[in-house]
């Protein structure tokens with residue numbers, strides 16, 4: 001259902017581009033497949049090494065997208081990854097779409113009066129020029145809302161990231177155990 005909707009939207013976008021309509025062409029360019037940025041080894045919650053892929057989209061490197069598995073009744077999930085901005089200007093992650101969820105949000109979990117609260121990130125997640133940002137449990141994250149099916153350990157799902165420089169990046173998210181922790185930056 002969601003896949004059909006996305007395909008429909010893309011066809012609509014292509015149709016509009018063909019007609020020469022829309023100055024938003026830059027941000028609706030067809031999603032890019034990454035070039036291979038190799039792998040890096042990170043640590044998991046038990047200190048065990050885990051090899052994760054680095055996907056390159058021009059000046060943007062996306063490292064090891066992962067999600068925690070969800071229980072059958074759960075309708076929400078979280079997705080985490082590292083983003084590196086290799087350009088000389090700030091780039092913002094504006095939005096995320098995936099067929100496994102009806103909606104997504106970019107959230108943070110700051111401590112407010114010593115209590116962790118979920119707050120939306122206004123204007124997208126900014127990655128400074130030459131800088132790195134990591135989405136991780138307890139911090140910045142992609143929230144999946146209205147899961148269309150439970151996230152099962154070992155499975156993967158596709159996700160498209162929209163950046164402020166017009167890059168539309170297709171990545172694969174690996175699902176790990178419910179309590180898993182992965183730390184990408186070291």
Ligand SMILES: [Cu+2]
Nearest residue numbers: 107118142143
């Ligand atoms: Cu959230």
